[in-house]
Amino acid sequence: MLETLKKLFGFSAAPAVDFKTLVAQGAILVDVRSQAEFAGGHIKGAINIPLDSLEANLHKLKDKQKPIITHCASGRRSGIAKGILASKGYAQVYNGGGWQGLKAKLS
Numbered sequence: 001m002l003e004t005l006k007k008l009f010g011f012s013a014a015p016a017v018d019f020k021t022l023v024a025q026g027a028i029l030v031d032v033r034s035q036a037e038f039a040g041g042h043i044k045g046a047i048n049i050p051l052d053s054l055e056a057n058l059h060k061l062k063d064k065q066k067p068i069i070t071h072c073a074s075g076r077r078s079g080i081a082k083g084i085l086a087s088k089g090y091a092q093v094y095n096g097g098g099w100q101g102l103k104a105k106l107s
Contacts, residue, residue, distance in 0.1 A: 027067035
């Protein structure tokens, strides 16, 4: 059951993702936290699309082939966002987990 939950939220035993390389190659960083959380600190260059408005704002993510890295505070909402985007046809979606951990991986 733990493995099922890990897969559901984007945490699987898949090979480690090189987020730094993805960003260097043009990946879009999507912060799915609330606007207030985003205003309190975020990764430079990230766009803020809160999870509860993600589906209504898919037009902001026009290229479904471009890599997208979702992130939030802990990785839970970004895992849900990854699932939503994948179900809408986005081909390369990665759960970056918590924004502070992701920020450290990108520096």
